[in-house]
Amino acid sequence: MDYRSFFPKTIQNSLNNPAPGAWMPNVPCGAVRLSAGYPDPAFIPTHQFTDTIEKLIQEEHDLPFHYIGSRYTAELRQWIVDHLSSRNMVVRPTELLVAAGAFQAIDLVARILLDSSKAVVVEAPTYMEALEVFQNYTTDILSVPVDRDGLCVDTLEQMLAERRANHLQMPSLLYTIPSFQNPTGSTMPLSRRQKLLSLAEMYDFLVLEDDAYGDLFFDKAPITLKSLDQTGRVIYVGSLSKVLGPGLRIGWAVGPEPIIHAMNWFKKDLDHTFIEAAVGCFMGRIDWNARLQTMRQGYAQRRDIMLSALKEHMPDGVTWSVPDGGYFIWVHVPGVDTHALLDIAMEAGVSFIPGNYFYLDTEAPRDYLRLSFSYVSAEDMVRGIERLAGAIKTFQLS
Amino acid sequence: MDYRSFFPKTIQNSLNNPAPGAWMPNVPCGAVRLSAGYPDPAFIPTHQFTDTIEKLIQEEHDLPFHYIGSRYTAELRQWIVDHLSSRNMVVRPTELLVAAGAFQAIDLVARILLDSSKAVVVEAPTYMEALEVFQNYTTDILSVPVDRDGLCVDTLEQMLAERRANHLQMPSLLYTIPSFQNPTGSTMPLSRRQKLLSLAEMYDFLVLEDDAYGDLFFDKAPITLKSLDQTGRVIYVGSLSKVLGPGLRIGWAVGPEPIIHAMNWFKKDLDHTFIEAAVGCFMGRIDWNARLQTMRQGYAQRRDIMLSALKEHMPDGVTWSVPDGGYFIWVHVPGVDTHALLDIAMEAGVSFIPGNYFYLDTEAPRDYLRLSFSYVSAEDMVRGIERLAGAIKTFQLS
Known part of the structure; x- marks a missing residue:
């Protein structure tokens, strides 16, 4: 049976958009999930x-x-x-x-x-x-x-x-x-x-x-x-x-x-x-303000760890934002299609979100990606950035 | 500031309908809530x-x-x-x-x-x-x-x-x-x-x-x-x-x-x-089927208690449904505006839902009401039906 005729016109149109969650990478087991905008497990009471x-x-x-x-x-x-x-x-x-x-x-x-x-x-x-x-x-x-x-x-x-x-x-x-x-x-x-x-x-x-x-x-x-x-x-x-x-x-x-x-x-x-x-x-x-204070310090430390790792491992030309709060760093990888890069990165054991998903389809630049410093452990974070830097170099050589 | 112009036409129209929850009686403290379609507290694990x-x-x-x-x-x-x-x-x-x-x-x-x-x-x-x-x-x-x-x-x-x-x-x-x-x-x-x-x-x-x-x-x-x-x-x-x-x-x-x-x-x-x-x-x-079996027996008993109380206390002419499951009994009180009755009933210490709320406004009969036998204790249920019967008699005399 064809159900399309049951959907009002506006619903039919909406169903032609990209599917909800289509941006979410299917991260392989064991990969470092720098894609995940999740809180630090240590801060979950x-x-x-x-x-x-x-x-x-x-x-x-x-x-x-x-x-x-x-x-x-x-x-x-x-x-x-x-x-x-x-x-x-x-x-x-x-x-x-x-x-x-x-x-x-x-x-x-x-x-x-x-x-x-x-x-x-x-x-x-x-x-x-x-x-x-x-x-x-x-x-x-x-x-x-x-x-x-x-x-x-x-x-x-x-x-x-x-x-x-x-x-x-x-x-x-x-x-x-x-x-x-x-x-x-x-x-x-x-x-x-x-x-x-x-x-x-x-x-x-x-x-x-x-x-x-x-x-x-x-x-x-x-x-x-x-x-x-x-x-x-x-x-x-x-x-x-x-x-x-x-x-x-x-x-x-x-x-x-x-x-x-x-x-x-x-x-x-x-x-x-x-x-x-x-x-x-x-x-x-609970003392919410004390908790928040701890979280702020914790996420600031995490940011610093990721920034240091980026500085240490990223090839020349790659740049990134320095946030004053939150979970995310936005990375510019000039000339690299981050959508294609994701396949290489996941093979190398790290995930991120390709930048194009954060734009309306028609106008999306292809050489940005989002990293999250909130979720994975400090060791994994450094390992993830190393792997990502390796993937970028691989992409640039290919 | 007038926000109406910000609402699309269809939203403006919807906002002209009766407000969500307008049917819910503001039950006074201590009244028997035969309005409440809630589960029996004894069945909540x-x-x-x-x-x-x-x-x-x-x-x-x-x-x-x-x-x-x-x-x-x-x-x-x-x-x-x-x-x-x-x-x-x-x-x-x-x-x-x-x-x-x-x-x-x-x-x-x-x-x-x-x-x-x-x-x-x-x-x-x-x-x-x-x-x-x-x-x-x-x-x-x-x-x-x-x-x-x-x-x-x-x-x-x-x-x-x-x-x-x-x-x-x-x-x-x-x-x-x-x-x-x-x-x-x-x-x-x-x-x-x-x-x-x-x-x-x-x-x-x-x-x-x-x-x-x-x-x-x-x-x-x-x-x-x-x-x-x-x-x-x-x-x-x-x-x-x-x-x-x-x-x-x-x-x-x-x-x-x-x-x-x-x-x-x-x-x-x-x-x-x-x-x-x-x-x-x-x-x-848990053993869900065993739980369900207990609930079925419990609600069947509650139904019987309410039916007996209705039979004992309701004035002549009042009729009601005999459900084979669920929570509700539908009562016909010929000639009684149950919307007006609710005020008298709540004063007497019992609540119900006036029947007109279960219809589109334009066509609502006024002499039905819904009782729930699921929530209040057996003693309260009997007391509630007595009070309701009293309220109906008061209404009929007025």
């Missing part, structure tokens, strides 16, 4: 979390198993509000939605704000799964380059002015990862952030700020767009995926009440009471 | 589940906290396949999607199959949250009545024939809860099921079978539409919400591979590794 669940059940019995009833789901919401407040974001309860990870929050924002009649601006390169999401809703996706200081707001301004002058469709949403960007690791300075917000006001668009890595700064906390937003232009998404564990699926969106209201309208997986209660209870039992 | 999580972490350490990696998420999928096989449904891995509850699965089916160009058939009455979902996608929702034998397929046939004769939009999807229906408790006999499938073939529509209560039969297992489906017309959704705990958010959809493929495309909350691994591990450690 496995036993403390198990103890918390035990305490939770002792105290609340069956409540966390029901649709509603646990007091700790409310405590999780309060914890999020307090945590955001520590980064100068003032959030009322009606301005917060707890989601199953930042990814679901991004999808809900796209769900309520995008369809074929709307245009969205993304960074180039950007988080590949956000591209997947946006392509499910609209074909009108405009790219603005990222440099070592993040989104090029001057280029954005020029593009907006030209589109307005030429009566082209104006974007209603811009998606940015302003701090420790995925994949480049770059961070927008304050001046660019302020200019972005004034462009949002001038050209009447909303800003979706993805701050998945914002708490993992190595030096000083970046100032979020949300905390600078005076006019209700910013929808902010955050997550525990990078600081506690992505398998828990705890993220959030905060934004103007009508936006959060609409997102709640379309969030049809209900509340994840058990896991939200467990995390809410956990947060009340 | 709180400590066994906690022990399982402890074992899981001892064995797998940080794996369940990551995006992928736990072998127990695969075991959960296998458990679902085996469980469905015990009810004569043969499912290949590519025909299964694990969702965050049946509700998310229903939303994903609607997401890929419905938009303003499509029509869907629902039962009247039906699960109110499914109505919420469908109304987010299309205004073309056709109702077919339910009697004590479930969906009236003759009425459906007549409607389809008339629509075809009059060149009206034909439905591409029909949503049904064929076993222990929510809210009526009714179950379709085999002959109606067979006829429904032949109508699906004749009029070229797909069938969304919601079997949330199917495992909780009191006498014999109902034969699912899915197990009768020879032509790939049925998408089946199930869940652990009613047999383990809704707060875990574990459900599934099984159906033709192209349908499941498309649902996966739009499922943007990723895999819930931690909870899926915990449930997968739990299922491997």
Whole structure:
């Protein structure tokens, strides 16, 4: 039976896009996974979390198993509000939605704000799964380059002015990862952030700020767009995926009440009471700031190890970003098709993400790759970089 | 700032529908909650589940906290396949999607199959949250009545024939809860099921079978539409919400591979590794069939207690359904507006769901209500029915 006729036209179109997760390399056993944007296993509080669940059940019995009833789901919401407040974001309860990870929050924002009649601006390169999401809703996706200081707001301004002058469709949403960007690791300075917000006001668009890595700064906390937003232009998404564990699926969106209201309208997986209660209870039992401090130091050390290894092993001409936080280093390998390189690298026992996946297909440069310094051990990381350098040399000789 | 202009037209329309959860009564403290479609707290394996999580972490350490990696998420999928096989449904891995509850699965089916160009058939009455979902996608929702034998397929046939004769939009999807229906408790006999499938073939529509209560039969297992489906017309959704705990958010959809493929495309909350691994591990450690058997006996006893209490206390003229499984009894209170009755009942210390919420607004009869016998203790249940009977008498005198 042919099911295509059952799919509405927009769904048929979306199904022609690259498949979700098509970017994920099928890493062979034993290879060093510099592709994995996972947290350091040492920072996952496995036993403390198990103890918390035990305490939770002792105290609340069956409540966390029901649709509603646990007091700790409310405590999780309060914890999020307090945590955001520590980064100068003032959030009322009606301005917060707890989601199953930042990814679901991004999808809900796209769900309520995008369809074929709307245009969205993304960074180039950007988080590949956000591209997947946006392509499910609209074909009108405009790219603005990222440099070592993040989104090029001057280029954005020029593009907006030209589109307005030429009566082209104006974007209603811009998606940015302003701090420790995925994949480049770059961070927008304050001046660019302020200019972005004034462009949002001038050209009447909303800003979706993805701050998945914002708490993992190595030096000083970046100032979020949300905390600078005076006019209700910013929808902010955050997550525990990078600081506690992505398998828990705890993220959030905060934004103007009508936006959060609409997102709640379309969030049809209900509340994840058990896991939200467990995390809410956990947060009340630990010193989160001390944990974060430890993680910041740990990831900074990991970054330094990777930077040293790159310096030691990479052939001339290869360059890379130096991030001030987060998980990622963005590597430029001039003249090397990193898509083809991946096959050689995996044979040599190391994986990465080819850079083209972080761009819309049509415009993708082929000689970038993303490395993650978050997950594998220090020894493996050095070994992985050695192997990668070897693979690049092999490619260049071939 | 007015955000309405940022919402696409279809979203603006959806936001005009009744708010999600508007049906949920704000039950006063101490009232008997005959409104709650929750499992019996005695059947929630709180400590066994906690022990399982402890074992899981001892064995797998940080794996369940990551995006992928736990072998127990695969075991959960296998458990679902085996469980469905015990009810004569043969499912290949590519025909299964694990969702965050049946509700998310229903939303994903609607997401890929419905938009303003499509029509869907629902039962009247039906699960109110499914109505919420469908109304987010299309205004073309056709109702077919339910009697004590479930969906009236003759009425459906007549409607389809008339629509075809009059060149009206034909439905591409029909949503049904064929076993222990929510809210009526009714179950379709085999002959109606067979006829429904032949109508699906004749009029070229797909069938969304919601079997949330199917495992909780009191006498014999109902034969699912899915197990009768020879032509790939049925998408089946199930869940652990009613047999383990809704707060875990574990459900599934099984159906033709192209349908499941498309649902996966739009499922943007990723895999819930931690909870899926915990449930997968739990299922491997317990005798699920023995548990189900105990639950069936327990809920059958609860049903009998509620039926006896209804018989003893209800005034003349009030009638009710006698379900062979599930959680619910559907009560007809002729001439009583159950929406107004709810205020009196809650004052008297008992809650229920007014029947009108289970219908599309325009056609809702006002003199039905849904009772749940699943959640409150036997003593409370009897007390609740007494109070409800008192409230009905008060209403009738007023």
